[in-house]
Amino acid sequence: MQTGRYIGVMSGTSLDGIDVIVAAIDQNIVALQASYCHPMPLEIRQQILSINQGQSVTLSQIGRLDTRLGRLFSEAILQLMTQEGLSARDIVAIGCHGQTVWHEPQGDAPFSMQLGDNNIIATQTGITVVGDFRRRDMSLGGQGAPLVPAFHRALLTHPTERRVVLNIGGIANISLLSPGEMVKGFDTGPGNILMDAWIWHQQQQPYDKEGQWASTGQVDSVLLSAMLDDPWFKRPVPKSTGREYFNFAWIENKLSAFPPIPPENVQATLLALTAISVTDLIKQQGHWDRLLVCGGGGHNKALMQKIAALLPSTHVALTDEVGISSDDMEALAFSWLAYRTVSGLPGNLPAVTGAKDFTVLGAIFPANTLSTR
Ligand SMILES: Nc1ncnc2c1ncn2[C@@H]1O[C@H](COP(=O)(O)OP(=O)(O)OP(=O)(O)O)[C@@H](O)[C@H]1O
Numbered sequence: 001m002q003t004g005r006y007i008g009v010m011s012g013t014s015l016d017g018i019d020v021i022v023a024a025i026d027q028n029i030v031a032l033q034a035s036y037c038h039p040m041p042l043e044i045r046q047q048i049l050s051i052n053q054g055q056s057v058t059l060s061q062i063g064r065l066d067t068r069l070g071r072l073f074s075e076a077i078l079q080l081m082t083q084e085g086l087s088a089r090d091i092v093a094i095g096c097h098g099q100t101v102w103h104e105p106q107g108d109a110p111f112s113m114q115l116g117d118n119n120i121i122a123t124q125t126g127i128t129v130v131g132d133f134r135r136r137d138m139s140l141g142g143q144g145a146p147l148v149p150a151f152h153r154a155l156l157t158h159p160t161e162r163r164v165v166l167n168i169g170g171i172a173n174i175s176l177l178s179p180g181e182m183v184k185g186f187d188t189g190p191g192n193i194l195m196d197a198w199i200w201h202q203q204q205q206p207y208d209k210e211g212q213w214a215s216t217g218q219v220d221s222v223l224l225s226a227m228l229d230d231p232w233f234k235r236p237v238p239k240s241t242g243r244e245y246f247n248f249a250w251i252e253n254k255l256s257a258f259p260p261i262p263p264e265n266v267q268a269t270l271l272a273l274t275a276i277s278v279t280d281l282i283k284q285q286g287h288w289d290r291l292l293v294c295g296g297g298g299h300n301k302a303l304m305q306k307i308a309a310l311l312p313s314t315h316v317a318l319t320d321e322v323g324i325s326s327d328d329m330e331a332l333a334f335s336w337l338a339y340r341t342v343s344g345l346p347g348n349l350p351a352v353t354g355a356k357d358f359t360v361l362g363a364i365f366p367a368n369t370l371s372t373r
């Protein structure tokens with residue numbers, strides 16, 4: 001087992017910044033030591049957004065973005081290392097998720113594309129990098145996502161309590177941890193992504209702070225039903241999604257069947273859509289003692305209140321309550337997945353992703369031990 005210090009890097013669908021953590025890992029003990037969020041330059045954010053929403057792009061643009069993201073991730077890692085006084089020899093490996101620019105897990109040629117050249121990261125940091133986590137699972141017929149349920153299972157399973165872990169990032173996903181049962185997990189659909197897109201178009205704000213704007217509006221129940229009728233919500237598991245499907249065009253398409261609706265009511269309806277799509281799926285799976293929330297959506301007070309109201313007999317709290325930073329969960333997961341890979345251990349859960357088998361995930365970009373620097 002390659003125990004020791006690992007770095008985890010996550011840049012998710014919200015494009016709000018690059019989360020970097022350092023953790024000490026010994027099997028299923030993952031102790032967070034420090035974290036840092038590196039800003040995502042607006043120009044890079046816009047490029048990712050346009051690719052992610054289906055605008056045409058040249059191979060040169062993709063290649064250049066891959067290089068620029070590789071440099072940006074390196075910068076973020078080096079910043080955290082400087083902040084913490086760490087050198088390359090203090091770290092076993094870096095687990096870098098990369099930036100998803102397209103995720104198409106179904107069809108006759110499924111794929112998931114993450115950018116951010118890991119060769120650059122290995123060179124600039126002098127540390128072994130593990131990346132490309134999703135495609136080995138896909139090669140076995142899996143969705144390649146969500147991957148965090150394996151981490152949630154390892155760290156948050158309770159001997160008697162039935163727990164759900166809910167990540168509310170751009171997209172939301174759940175892990176159902178029931179003692180003695182196989183873990184279930186899947187993407188439930190939009191987390192913050194639609195609320196972020198709507199407030200951006202209406203007010204040029206990146207997100208609705210604590211859900212304050214949504215709280216000034218009324219849920220439009222007819223619009224809500226039309227949104228919940230979207231076939232994605234009825235798809236059987238395993239399932240995963242992304243910005244290619246849930247985006248501003250999706251909102252416009254749903255609104256096109258309606259006379260003008262006050263924008264704050266649309267925001268309230270989008271908040272309700274996230275809360276209901278998540279809690280309906282949780283309720284379908286029986287009674288749950290505790291719902292542990294992570295991801296940026298945990299800061300949206302109005303959303304948390306709505307989720308708690310929809311699950312009156314479940315205790316709803318952030319994962320911080322059980323000792324794991326809700327803001328750092330995904331970056332922690334990728335440090336642990338890197339540990340699994342360099343230790344030759346499987347990282348996927350076939351019951352979650354639909355893959356035919358367990359597998360070691362990712363590709364290893366070794367530190368250059370020949371370096372004379
Ligand atoms: N104070 C706040 N009030 C309301 N929403 C917030 C607040 N802070 C963060 N958020 C929401 O959380 C989002 C960022 O969440 P997070 O960093 O978990 O997403 P991500 O990791 O990029 O997404 P994913 O998990 O889908 O990859 C922001 O875009 C915003 O919508």
Ligand SMILES: CC(=O)N[C@H]1[C@@H]2OC[C@@H](O2)[C@@H](O)[C@@H]1O[C@H](C)C(=O)O
Pocket residue numbers: 012013100103112144145146147148149169170171172173187240241242330
């Ligand atoms: C393709 C992709 O990047 N998917 C992300 C996204 O963000 C949340 C949800 O959609 C989840 O499926 C996944 O991320 C987490 C880290 C996962 O794989 O578990």
